[in-house]
Amino acid sequence: MWTVDYALQLASVGYSAAHIHTREPGISYNLFTASDEPANSSSHWTTNPSFYGVLVTAEALRSENGAIVVDLNLKHTLDSAQYGGYAVYDAGDKTVRQLVFFNYANVSASDNQKITFRVPEVTFSSGMGKNLFVKYLTGESMGETTNISWGGLTYANVVNGNPDNSTTALASIQVNCSKGCDIDVPGPGLAVAFAVGNLTILP
Numbered sequence: 001m002w003t004v005d006y007a008l009q010l011a012s013v014g015y016s017a018a019h020i021h022t023r024e025p026g027i028s029y030n031l032f033t034a035s036d037e038p039a040n041s042s043s044h045w046t047t048n049p050s051f052y053g054v055l056v057t058a059e060a061l062r063s064e065n066g067a068i069v070v071d072l073n074l075k076h077t078l079d080s081a082q083y084g085g086y087a088v089y090d091a092g093d094k095t096v097r098q099l100v101f102f103n104y105a106n107v108s109a110s111d112n113q114k115i116t117f118r119v120p121e122v123t124f125s126s127g128m129g130k131n132l133f134v135k136y137l138t139g140e141s142m143g144e145t146t147n148i149s150w151g152g153l154t155y156a157n158v159v160n161g162n163p164d165n166s167t168t169a170l171a172s173i174q175v176n177c178s179k180g181c182d183i184d185v186p187g188p189g190l191a192v193a194f195a196v197g198n199l200t201i202l203p
Contacts, residue, residue, distance in 0.1 A: 001137065001190055003053025004060065005102060008086045011061065011069035020050065028145070047155040049139070052148050056137050060100050060192050065092030074101075074117075082187075083115055097195055099132070105187025106142040113187040121180045130178035131196045136170040138189040 003020070010018050022030045031051045061067045072085040082105050088098040105113040119132070135151040146156045149166035158164055170189070174196070175181045185191045 001053065001102060001104065001142075001188065003050045004056045004100065004137075004190060005084060007053075007057045008060065008069050008088075008100060009071065011067065012071045012086065020054065046146070046157075049145060049148060051155065052137060052150050055150050056190070056192060059135070059194075060086075060088060060098050063088065063090045063097050065090050067091060067097070068094075083117075085117060095195070099183075099193040100190065101183060101185050101193070102190045103185040103187040104142070114184045115187065117183045117185060117191075119177055119181050119183060119193070121178075130176055132175045132177045132181065132183070132193040133172065133196055134175060134183055134191050134193045135172045136185070136189055136191050138170050138186060142188045 149169035153163035
């Protein structure tokens with residue numbers, strides 16, 4: 001989650017790129033852990049938590065004309081450093097394409113300390129839909145290293161490079177947001193809400 005938050009925070013203050021540092025094998029923030037077996041063995045590389053952060057960041061910043069990222073400063077309205085959010089605008093038509101919401105509550109999956117983020121009333125471009133498609137990044141805890149899912153899929157223990165359905169994942173949903181809507185985010189976890197069409201948040 002910190003990888004996504006870090007990338008979006010940098011973008012919100014004007015950075016156009018950032019380096020994700022990797023080191024020798026055994027470092028937890030590497031994207032991958034390579035197998036120490038010969039290349040022709042049945043062993044395989046494994047993904048680390050920051051790998052999922054890169055996947056989420058790539059989707060969160062997706063825009064045809066370049067992205068403008070705005071920190072929503074949710075800590076001022078929710079009165080807690082455990083939460084955060086960003087809006088990602090298309091640089092061409094200045095409409096919101098993605099909303100990203102963080103819940104840093106470090107609890108077990110059984111506690112599921114969710115936070116509800118309120119998306120205000122929105123107006124949509126002519127002919128566009130009125131829904132948000134919401135994908136979740138979730139894990140058992142903030143210290144989880146393998147049981148992580150993005151959009152219901154995980155790369156934990158896969159051997160062919162294709163993600164598997166995660167049995168503990170929160171399913172992606174579609175939410176009608178023409179009159180405002182609520183997006184629940186479990187803790188710990190984050191949600192990316194994709195505009196089905198383009199939307200503009202009203203003041």
